[in-house]
Amino acid sequence: MTHDPAPEVLRYTAFSADPEGGNPAGVVLDAAGLDEERMLAVAAELGYSETAFLTGRTGDGAYTVRYFSPRAEVPFCGHATVATAVALAERDGPGELEFTTAAGPVPVTVVREDGELRATLTSVTPHVTEIGAADLAEALAALDWPATDLDPALPPRIAYAGARHLVLAAATRERLADLAYDFARLETLMHRLDLTTLQLVWRETAEVFHVRDPFPVGGVVEDPATGAAAAAFGAYARELGLTPETAVLTLHQGADMGRPGTLTVELRAGDARVRVAGTGARIGG
Numbered sequence: 001m002t003h004d005p006a007p008e009v010l011r012y013t014a015f016s017a018d019p020e021g022g023n024p025a026g027v028v029l030d031a032a033g034l035d036e037e038r039m040l041a042v043a044a045e046l047g048y049s050e051t052a053f054l055t056g057r058t059g060d061g062a063y064t065v066r067y068f069s070p071r072a073e074v075p076f077c078g079h080a081t082v083a084t085a086v087a088l089a090e091r092d093g094p095g096e097l098e099f100t101t102a103a104g105p106v107p108v109t110v111v112r113e114d115g116e117l118r119a120t121l122t123s124v125t126p127h128v129t130e131i132g133a134a135d136l137a138e139a140l141a142a143l144d145w146p147a148t149d150l151d152p153a154l155p156p157r158i159a160y161a162g163a164r165h166l167v168l169a170a171a172t173r174e175r176l177a178d179l180a181y182d183f184a185r186l187e188t189l190m191h192r193l194d195l196t197t198l199q200l201v202w203r204e205t206a207e208v209f210h211v212r213d214p215f216p217v218g219g220v221v222e223d224p225a226t227g228a229a230a231a232a233f234g235a236y237a238r239e240l241g242l243t244p245e246t247a248v249l250t251l252h253q254g255a256d257m258g259r260p261g262t263l264t265v266e267l268r269a270g271d272a273r274v275r276v277a278g279t280g281a282r283i284g285g
Helices: 036-046 078-092 133-143 173-177 183-193 227-239
Strands: 010-014 023-028 051-059 062-068 095-101 104-113 116-122 127-129 157-160 164-169 197-203 208-215 220-223 247-253 261-268 271-282
Touching (some): 036 051, 051 078, 062 078, 078 095, 078 116, 127 227, 133 164, 164 183, 197 227
Antiparallel strands (some): 095 104, 208 220, 247 261
16 A cells, blocks of 8 residues: 655744744645545644645646644634745745635735844635624623623624634723633624634724634634634724725734734725735744
8 A cells, every 4th residue: 555655744833033933833834635535634643723734736826725733624823824825935045926716816915124024915805794692692602701891892793815814803902911701601602603714802092902712613622823813803994994905914913822923904995805914934944
């Protein structure tokens, strides 16, 4: 019996130029011969919140991409997109890319700034919907957050920009820092609502936010830097009128986990899509 050779799995962090910061992702630049079962096994063995697999090349700088957490495939993953774009830029040079994902086409631009590679992804068209009172109550119960700990100026919503995220705003930084939730209970609710993460936020200023992302449906307690959720949050901020039509927001994530990262969210007037940018670095040289 013969076995296919093990794919080369690169390790990159996204939304930090420091390999010890940001969110680690696996990157497989040649996954054309891998089926779903094999990709899931690779992602599970690696254990990062997501691994990206380039399953085909459709043109110059254009690829089909699939994303797997240790438990399941996800339609879109922002940090693995940034990691993959940085890996391609290291191999081929900075420039324009386009990833065909299950959520739709995602253009990515990679540039070199001050010696660091920086990738900017452009989301699919986002949308924002309300969450029912019973579902909200269940989410808060799973988090063990009293409703009085929410920021009334930032009401709960489900936001989508390639994947669905429940946005909940904490009234204080202390509330955000104290995260100890019922993993199984929250996972059950998230499966029922088709949520990828919860986007827990605290507003420091009009342009600066601190965020955390529980990810039990992926088999991960918390995601250190979540590009898809950042894109969804940009759509949320625009929908609720928290920002001007053209704005740049800074999201700090991962500090509570000891892996600080920075995500830049850009909104442009006349374009419903959201841009999310960050640096990246290879882990382990």
